[in-house]
Amino acid sequence: MTNWGTDDVDLLRRISMGDHEAFGLFFRRHHDFCIRYACRIIPDAAGAEDVVQDVFLSVWTGSARFQAGRGRAVTWLRTIVHHRAIDHIRRSLKEKSTSVGSLHDLDASASGVTWPSPFQEVWTAETVLRALDAVNGLPRRQQELIVLAYFRGYSQTQIAAATGIPLGTVKTRTITALRALKRTLGDLVDDRD
Numbered sequence: 001m002t003n004w005g006t007d008d009v010d011l012l013r014r015i016s017m018g019d020h021e022a023f024g025l026f027f028r029r030h031h032d033f034c035i036r037y038a039c040r041i042i043p044d045a046a047g048a049e050d051v052v053q054d055v056f057l058s059v060w061t062g063s064a065r066f067q068a069g070r071g072r073a074v075t076w077l078r079t080i081v082h083h084r085a086i087d088h089i090r091r092s093l094k095e096k097s098t099s100v101g102s103l104h105d106l107d108a109s110a111s112g113v114t115w116p117s118p119f120q121e122v123w124t125a126e127t128v129l130r131a132l133d134a135v136n137g138l139p140r141r142q143q144e145l146i147v148l149a150y151f152r153g154y155s156q157t158q159i160a161a162a163t164g165i166p167l168g169t170v171k172t173r174t175i176t177a178l179r180a181l182k183r184t185l186g187d188l189v190d191d192r193d
């Protein structure tokens with residue numbers, strides 16, 4: 001290792017100049033964090049790993065875009081992971097939506113299966129994308145709780161244990177987040193709850 005500094009800002013500067021050693025150090029330093037963060041959003045480990053590989057490719061090719069004056073390197077990295085993970089979920093939903101369309105070619109009447117209409121499939125995919133955008137628009141603290149509760153299936157007690165946040169705070173943030181989502185997605189929410 002050269003005698004240059006090894007803080008993240010310096011590593012990113014060196015990576016932008018093609019320094020493989022700096023990239024290796026940055027990768028080793030942040031890979032586990034990126035995997036854990038991607039797994040909070042993406043339910044399957046293979047998908048999270050794909051996203052993280054894509055993130056580090058972006059770091060290698062785009063480290064010159066990092067601006068130290070706008071925030072910490074780890075915040076920049078987390079933002080990239082977050083956006084790539086959401087993009088991954090959107091692509092997966094679109095792929096599932098289009099692959100279901102090919103099932104309409106089967107003889108549904110023979111199997112007794114009723115397939116959703118193309119309109120229903122598109123409406124469902126658009127609804128999911130709107131919900132993801134709404135969750136994405138929440139403050140990070142609330143977003144994390146909603147992802148854990150509704151995308152990962154954690155109870156509020158499990159969320160408190162996993163995050164170290166007091167249970168009362170988890171409940172308060174969840175209620176606040178759900179109210180914000182209800183305002184954003186009002187036409188999709190049943191008012192009886």
